[in-house]
Amino acid sequence: MIINFGNTVVNTLSEQLLRISCDVLFVFEHTDEEIDFATPAYWDEVIQSFFTSYSMYEIYKEDTRSGVQKLIAQCRKKEAALEAEKQRIENMKVYEHKYEHLGYLCGIDEVGRGPLAGPVVACAVILPQDSRILYLNDSKKLSASKREELYDVIMREAVSVGIGMRSPERIDEINILQATYEAMREAVSKLEVVPQLLLNDAVTIPQITIPQVPIIKGDAKSVSIAAASIVAKVTRDRMMEKYDKVFPEYGFASNKGYGSADHIAALKKYGETPIHRKTFITHFI
Numbered sequence: 001m002i003i004n005f006g007n008t009v010v011n012t013l014s015e016q017l018l019r020i021s022c023d024v025l026f027v028f029e030h031t032d033e034e035i036d037f038a039t040p041a042y043w044d045e046v047i048q049s050f051f052t053s054y055s056m057y058e059i060y061k062e063d064t065r066s067g068v069q070k071l072i073a074q075c076r077k078k079e080a081a082l083e084a085e086k087q088r089i090e091n092m093k094v095y096e097h098k099y100e101h102l103g104y105l106c107g108i109d110e111v112g113r114g115p116l117a118g119p120v121v122a123c124a125v126i127l128p129q130d131s132r133i134l135y136l137n138d139s140k141k142l143s144a145s146k147r148e149e150l151y152d153v154i155m156r157e158a159v160s161v162g163i164g165m166r167s168p169e170r171i172d173e174i175n176i177l178q179a180t181y182e183a184m185r186e187a188v189s190k191l192e193v194v195p196q197l198l199l200n201d202a203v204t205i206p207q208i209t210i211p212q213v214p215i216i217k218g219d220a221k222s223v224s225i226a227a228a229s230i231v232a233k234v235t236r237d238r239m240m241e242k243y244d245k246v247f248p249e250y251g252f253a254s255n256k257g258y259g260s261a262d263h264i265a266a267l268k269k270y271g272e273t274p275i276h277r278k279t280f281i282t283h284f285i
Helices: 038-051 056-060 067-092 092-100 144-157 166-172 176-189 223-246 261-272
Strands: 002-007 008-011 014-020 024-028 034-036 105-111 121-127 160-166 195-200 211-215
Touching: 002 223, 092 105, 092 195, 092 211, 092 223, 105 176, 105 223, 121 176, 144 223, 160 176, 160 223, 166 176, 195 223
Parallel strands: 002 034, 105 195, 195 211
Antiparallel strands: 002 008, 014 024, 105 121, 121 160
16 A cells, blocks of 8 residues: 655555554555545545445454554544534535536635725635535634635635635725625636526625525535635635735734724824725724
8 A cells, every 4th residue: 555645655564553643543454545645624534434445443343452442432433523524514515406407506705895904805616516525614614724725625626716806996996895796706707617507695796697596694505605705715814914024013914904903003003004995994093
């Protein structure tokens, strides 16, 4: 067996014990299969598949060593959690299953309507009908590290991804709602394939001819919208982290342009920057 762990290749023999990451212990039978452990999003699924495929439970269920039994208990717990996560994701495919006969379905969401600084960013994502990406959710419910991890998976596995954004100047010119609509239309226009239906988080986008289904709290009810939410959030967060290096007094890396106490204090002390939304900060300067 050849096991890839990041950039490390490990050769194992039949019946050898191999300790990988967080003290998870596996026994691998001799095989020519190549397994890639480099993607953390699939880690739990890998654990289950090995214990199922190689019948580890059966082989070691009579082993009385406490370490072995503890490992089996831990893996069974992970297996149960994995099954629960698969079911949760399946429950988030209600709209995808309802409309899958139409063809390509596109999830749309935005990030950045509320901040005092920075752009509003929209994302359109078309996932394959057989998508098996786990842990998708409203981006606000995920840690920054989990969002980054899922961003890479989504960008790799999606049929197409489109991103649109509007600047603080444009937001001030036409208001945040209209700027959000423009960003969403741009995101759809950048898709490499034309979807047959748009699944939107709550809104109906004007001036779009593609049929739309607005879904309240859609980023928690549709895997397509959740994927769009994650890509939009990561894209905007990375931008604000770059702005933080240009304007370090405002704490953009941590507050992402939202009106935190430190951000407002910096506004009062240093004044506005070119990325502030003038119509949003009139109460602070």
